[in-house]
Amino acid sequence: MITLIPKRASKFPIEGKNISPDVFAKKSAKQIAALEMYEGNRKLSIGDLFDIKVDNPSSEDLTIKIEGNVSTVRNIGFRMSVGQVIVDGDVGMHLGEEMSGGSITVSGNAGSWAASQMKDGTIEIKGNAGDYIGAAYRGSTKGMSGGTVIIHGNAGHEVGNHMNDGLIKILGDVGICAGIHMVNGTIFVKGTSQGRAGAQMTNGKIILAGHSEDVMPTFTIEDVKAKVKVDGEKVEGPFYRFTGDLADNGKGKLFVFKPKNPYLSSYDKYLED
Amino acid sequence: MKELIIKNGFVYDPLNRIDGEKMDICIRDGKIVKTVKDSAKVVDASGMVVMPGGVDIHSHIAGGEVDTGRLLRPEDHVKDVEVKTALTRSGVGYSIPSTFTTGYRYSKMGYTTVMNPSMAPLTARHTHEELADTPMIDTATYPLLGDWWFSLEHIRDGLTKENAAHIAWMLKATRGYAIKIVNPGGLEAWGYGRNVHSLDDVVPNFGITPREIVRGLCKVNTMLNLPHSMHLHTNNLGQPGNYVTALETMKCVEDLARDDKPVMHITHIQFCAFKGEDWGSFSSGAEEISKYVNNHNHVTLDVGQVVFSDTTTMTADGPFQFGLYHLTGNKWVNSDVETETSGGIVPFRYKRSSAVHATQWSIGLEIMLMIKDPWKIFMTTDHPNAGPFFLYPQIMTWYLSKDAREKMLTKINKRARKKSLLPTIDRELSIYELAIVTRAGQAKALGLKDKGHLGVGADADVAVYNINPEVASKEFVAARKAFERAAYTIKDGEIVVKDGEVVKQVFGKTYWVDVQTSLPHDINDDIKKKFKDYWTVEYENYPIRDGFLHSPAPVAVKAEV
Numbered sequence: 001m002i003t004l005i006p007k008r009a010s011k012f013p014i015e016g017k018n019i020s021p022d023v024f025a026k027k028s029a030k031q032i033a034a035l036e037m038y039e040g041n042r043k044l045s046i047g048d049l050f051d052i053k054v055d056n057p058s059s060e061d062l063t064i065k066i067e068g069n070v071s072t073v074r075n076i077g078f079r080m081s082v083g084q085v086i087v088d089g090d091v092g093m094h095l096g097e098e099m100s101g102g103s104i105t106v107s108g109n110a111g112s113w114a115a116s117q118m119k120d121g122t123i124e125i126k127g128n129a130g131d132y133i134g135a136a137y138r139g140s141t142k143g144m145s146g147g148t149v150i151i152h153g154n155a156g157h158e159v160g161n162h163m164n165d166g167l168i169k170i171l172g173d174v175g176i177c178a179g180i181h182m183v184n185g186t187i188f189v190k191g192t193s194q195g196r197a198g199a200q201m202t203n204g205k206i207i208l209a210g211h212s213e214d215v216m217p218t219f220t221i222e223d224v225k226a227k228v229k230v231d232g233e234k235v236e237g238p239f240y241r242f243t244g245d246l247a248d249n250g251k252g253k254l255f256v257f258k259p260k261n262p263y264l265s266s267y268d269k270y271l272e273d
Numbered sequence: 274m275k276e277l278i279i280k281n282g283f284v285y286d287p288l289n290r291i292d293g294e295k296m297d298i299c300i301r302d303g304k305i306v307k308t309v310k311d312s313a314k315v316v317d318a319s320g321m322v323v324m325p326g327g328v329d330i331h332s333h334i335a336g337g338e339v340d341t342g343r344l345l346r347p348e349d350h351v352k353d354v355e356v357k358t359a360l361t362r363s364g365v366g367y368s369i370p371s372t373f374t375t376g377y378r379y380s381k382m383g384y385t386t387v388m389n390p391s392m393a394p395l396t397a398r399h400t401h402e403e404l405a406d407t408p409m410i411d412t413a414t415y416p417l418l419g420d421w422w423f424s425l426e427h428i429r430d431g432l433t434k435e436n437a438a439h440i441a442w443m444l445k446a447t448r449g450y451a452i453k454i455v456n457p458g459g460l461e462a463w464g465y466g467r468n469v470h471s472l473d474d475v476v477p478n479f480g481i482t483p484r485e486i487v488r489g490l491c492k493v494n495t496m497l498n499l500p501h502s503m504h505l506h507t508n509n510l511g512q513p514g515n516y517v518t519a520l521e522t523m524k525c526v527e528d529l530a531r532d533d534k535p536v537m538h539i540t541h542i543q544f545c546a547f548k549g550e551d552w553g554s555f556s557s558g559a560e561e562i563s564k565y566v567n568n569h570n571h572v573t574l575d576v577g578q579v580v581f582s583d584t585t586t587m588t589a590d591g592p593f594q595f596g597l598y599h600l601t602g603n604k605w606v607n608s609d610v611e612t613e614t615s616g617g618i619v620p621f622r623y624k625r626s627s628a629v630h631a632t633q634w635s636i637g638l639e640i641m642l643m644i645k646d647p648w649k650i651f652m653t654t655d656h657p658n659a660g661p662f663f664l665y666p667q668i669m670t671w672y673l674s675k676d677a678r679e680k681m682l683t684k685i686n687k688r689a690r691k692k693s694l695l696p697t698i699d700r701e702l703s704i705y706e707l708a709i710v711t712r713a714g715q716a717k718a719l720g721l722k723d724k725g726h727l728g729v730g731a732d733a734d735v736a737v738y739n740i741n742p743e744v745a746s747k748e749f750v751a752a753r754k755a756f757e758r759a760a761y762t763i764k765d766g767e768i769v770v771k772d773g774e775v776v777k778q779v780f781g782k783t784y785w786v787d788v789q790t791s792l793p794h795d796i797n798d799d800i801k802k803k804f805k806d807y808w809t810v811e812y813e814n815y816p817i818r819d820g821f822l823h824s825p826a827p828v829a830v831k832a833e834v
Contacts, residue, residue: 136348137347138347138351139604140347
């Protein structure tokens with residue numbers, strides 16, 4: 001295991017692309033310390049910003065542990081394909097961007113764009129996360145295409161923007177437009193949604209197990225389901241099931257938990273038993 | 274006095290009929306001269322190819338459309354980032370590079386002159402500001418005048434001379450270089466959500482036809498003695514069966530040609546050479562187009578060669594872009610620019626697996642290879658419409674080498690491969706011919722007297738490529754790499770690129786035509802009132818004033834009127 005301990009707090013963004021098991025593999029502590037790392041516009045090395053401890057240099061273990069707050073370090077785990085990154089603290093933006101394997105665990109909060117364009121692997125965030133979790137890059141239509149993201153706290157706006165596949169589970173609340181432009185995959189929200197979930201989705205599945213501010217008028221009611229399957233597990237309902245976004249000829253499925261959304265009872269008259 | 278001598282290279286200078294002769298090129302103070310002193314700095318070009326600097330007749334590198342394209346496509350830039358160096362500025366690509374990156378990338382390929390072909394007159398200031406920020410190359414820009422209200426009114430009223438005086442004023446007002454026409458009449462119709470579909474459709478409000486616009490402006494172009502012929506993007510661009518429109522457009526000015534000189538340049542002909550009823554029966558009209566051009570001398574063409582890549586389409590042809598949006602379902606921008614023109618942008622990916630895209634790729638190459646006289650057809654990608662300009666070296670290898678074409682043919686869509694005429698074409702362009710279609714011919718068509726050749730008195734814009742001309746067709750991968758990274762690019766007598774890296778940042782000139790007419794441009798109250806009524810900019814603020822361009826290079830022209 002390789003342990004990184006931040007030497008000092010930084011108020012500038014730090015480019016952490018090199019903190020990845022793929023990059024660290026087969027490198028000595030000295031080689032790792034020499035890897036390039038920008039702080040703002042200053043070119044430094046990892047060794048300038050972190051103390052590095054290598055526990056068992058000869059082992060094949062590809063685990064990186066970061067002990068401390070790295071909330072200004074972005075792009076940790078960029079394009080990683082194997083191994084494990086454990087962050088004991090908060091982490092910055094773009095965590096695990098374009099990762100294709102391995103796992104990342106964060107004990108604190110994560111910034112925006114975590115799991116953006118992720119292809120495979122697992123990211124687990126114990127605290128809150130920012131906006132655009134599992135999203136596509138700005139302007140792009142290719143969001144998360146596989147893998148699993150679990151957020152124990154809250155997430156911000158536009159979770160799963162242009163999501164193509166995979167699973168995002170949020171045990172807290174989400175902001176607006178969860179699953180916007182979603183093409184496929186699953187988003188599960190246990191807490192409150194601020195509304196407009198599934199806007200312009202064409203396929204895929206969104207499950208809102210808490211209160212939702214609204215259901216978009218471009219979604220049509222289908223029926224009420226007693227249970228919904230999320231990643232093999234059954235979640236107890238009852239759920240209203242909607243299809244949308246009809247503005248985009250979408251066939252996406254939106255499940256909204258009935259007991260917490262009594263205002264949706266106006267849809268009941270369209271349901272035949 | 275700065276002197277330079279390029280020694281022992283194989284020189285290809287088609288305008289002076291020099292075909293691979295081993296000779297020295299002497300340069301003093303930015304110009305080609307006969308001899309230099311022994312103290313001149315020596316560039317050793319032994320075993321290398323020496324050509325005039327590349328000239329691009331049609332490449333969207335600046336202005337309103339390009340900038341809107343940049344805003345539309347952050348995902349295009351993120352994958353292609355240029356880091357700042359001690360000499361060069363940072364920037365981004367890919368299909369719509371930032372201005373500095375545009376300049377550096379052209380220069381790295383040995384290009385020294387690039388024409389920006391599409392400028393709404395209203396965006397002239399913006400365009401010139403961007404061109405001033407595009408280093409390493411000389412530039413010019415063509416104002417869109419095919420759907421310009423005053424001009425349409427003059428054509429309607431049969432006032433050709435008055436129209437000429439007006440266009441002369443417009444070229445000065447926008448500091449433009451040539452008359453650019455896009456989908457004549459169609460853009461005016463687009464203001465009403467309509468389009469024109471043939472040369473004889475009627476343009477709303479004006480009661481004239483695209484044929485009358487093309488002929489009217491062709492006459493104006495000749496009357497004004499402009500260095501370049503009128504630069505035309507045809508009606509029905511991008512529609513199956515449109516090769517008929519392209520042929521009719523060429524025919525419609527046959528009688529206006531004088532002295533066997535070209536009077537019309539049709540740009541990105543590949544997009545106007547589609548045969549078939551619809552996308553299902555889509556095929557190549559290259560044979561018909563090249564047959565016509567082989568038998569007539571009044572037109573020049575550039576290709577608009579498709580390269581398989583992820584790019585961004587942008588034209589002033591609003592209705593065409595609207596159609597493209599419907600075809601792709603991509604994000605898009607569309608606009609109507611006051612009384613001038615329209616515009617549209619749609620990201621586009623040319624796929625080898627698509628029958629239509631692969632056929633388009635084939636059409637471009639077929640036309641280039643079937644037109645016998647290389648002075649009539651030039652290499653472009655209509656950057657970025659058919660592919661980004663920095664993929665030119667790949668196209669050059671398709672021209673130089675049948676093997677390179679065959680290699681790509683095996684990778685494209687089967688249906689397109691079966692229909693392609695390429696397997697029947699054995700022609701390989703020589704390096705001499707390549708120099709024509711990439712610089713000499715383009716400079717000649719543009720009437721840039723000091724560009725595109727290495728004769729005494731020419732601008733010292735030179736490209737040196739580390740290519741063995743004997744084996745370029747067999748070793749096409751090496752040739753491509755050499756064209757991607759010029760051994761030397763010399764701009765105005767200074768070495769600006771060495772071994773494919775920028776070693777000096779310079780800024781080029783912006784050409785514009787200063788047409789002197791004896792007939793005064795009639796500024797009456799009517800014109801001023803119209804500006805007041807219909808434009809967001811008043812007449813007094815409309816023209817660009819002297820001193821606005823950073824490095825203007827006016828080309829004085831005496832008109833017949």
